[in-house]
Amino acid sequence: MEYTTTVTVSNVAPTATFGIDGSVINGTATFIFTNSYDPGINDNLLYSFDWENDGIYDIIDQTSNSAEHTWSNGDHSVKGMIKDNDGDYTEYVYNLTVS
Helix, strand or coil: CCCCCCCCCCCCCCEEEEEECCCCECCEEEEEEEEEECCCCCCCCEEEEECCCCCCCCEEEECCCEEEEECCCEEEEEEEEEECCCCCEEEEEEEEEEC
16 A cells, blocks of 8 residues: 655745844944844845834845945834845844934
């Protein structure tokens, strides 16, 4: 007797740690994704940055995991997104104070 089974494999969104790399100097900070992980063996990861957390990404789908921006004094909320080839993504928000 022969049996057949169907297996469905679902994509899993990539993950990372999102934050600043070093210190804020004269309002300028470098944001970086570290510990990037995606279980897909052939996935390339793409990184996006929304400097004002207004839903409009200022840098979209770059291969570099870091980017630099300068803010005025005050509190700022920055959004970052890591995405894989299959279009699954994870978003992060980092609260930054510039003084």
